[in-house]
Every structure is written in C-alpha cells, then in structure tokens.
Amino acid sequence: MLYELRVYECLPGRLPAINARFANHTMKLFERHGIKNIGYWTTDVGESNHELTYMVAFEDANQRAAAWDAFRNDPEWAKVTEESHRDGLIVKNVRNQLLTPTPYSPMQ
Template identity: 45%
Template sequence: MLYELRIYYIHPGRMQAINDRFANHTLNIFSRIGMKVTDFWEDTDAESNKLVYVMEFANREERDAKFEIFRNDPEWQKARNESELDGAIVERVESVFLKQAAYFNR
C-alpha cells in the first residue's frame, strides 16, 4: 500500500475557501473517482495556514492515474475556477509518499 501525505499551504485569509471546496466538491469527486482519503487535519496554529490529509493507493501507478483523471474532471475544473474567483487559494502543495513500516501492525 502507498500512502500520500499532502500538505497544502494556503494563502492568508483563504482557509475557509479551501475548507468549503473540499467539503462541497473535492471529497465527493475523489470518492466518485475511487480516491480514498484516510484522514484530514487542520493545523492547530491558525497562523500557519496549513491543511493536511493522507490518501491511500495500491501503488504509485494507481495514484498517478487517478490524479490525472481528477485534474481533467470537468466538475473539478468548474469547482476550482469558481472557488478562485476572489484569488488563488493554495500557495503550494507538498507531497510525501510513504509505506507502512514492516514491524507496525494496525
């Protein structure tokens, strides 16, 4: 199993916009495409403007294929464009690819 830790650095004043976009659009699109989000967090330091989540994939090929479908999805493109009418939301995204340590059992 491949896990992707995604860290979104949000422009100041745009945290509500990213939360609304995930709640009202992105998570539904992920689900429709078969993209599994395992957990979601907001940084407790409101000044940091970070949103963090983890996704689970069988392997890197599945991850890349599903994100390609997502990026080209008309519903996603519409939601992104409409949510950014007042300006960009995400400054940058950091991705870290992880595998579970062999000695750890959940």
C-alpha cells in the first residue's frame, strides 16, 4: 500500500470552502477513481490554522498515477472546481509526500 499525505494551505478565510468541497464532492470523486480516503484533518495547534491535511491510499505507484489522471480529467471535477472558485481561489499552496509503511507499522 502506498499512502499520500497532502497539505492544502488555503487563502485566508477559504478553509470552510475547501472543507465543503471535500465533504460534498471530492471524497466521492476520489473513491470513484480508485483513490482511497484515509483521513482528513484541520490544524488546531501548529504553524497555520488555514490548512487541510489529508491522507489517501493507493495499491502502488502505477495505480496512483492512473487514479490521479482519471480524477483530474473527470468532467464533474472540472465543474466542481469552477463552482467552488466563484468567490475566488481557495488553495494557496499544496505539499505532498508519498509514504510507505514500515514492516512494523500497524497501518499496512
């Protein structure tokens, strides 16, 4: 299993918009395209309270590449993105890491 940790740094005041987009659309579209939802978090204590951190999972690197490609090219995603940007851009910066569990990790 390959895990991807992603952090979306939102523009000030736009965290509610990204949370709504994920809750109402993105998570379902991820699952449709083989992107497994693991967890979603906001920052209570830390560097920034304008961030959404989430983790998704894939079988392997090839499945990850195919899933992201299918997701990005989904016409429904294009519509959701356009609608969610009506009041302005949401995300200022995206950081991601690909993580592989250690042999002793409870999460395999």
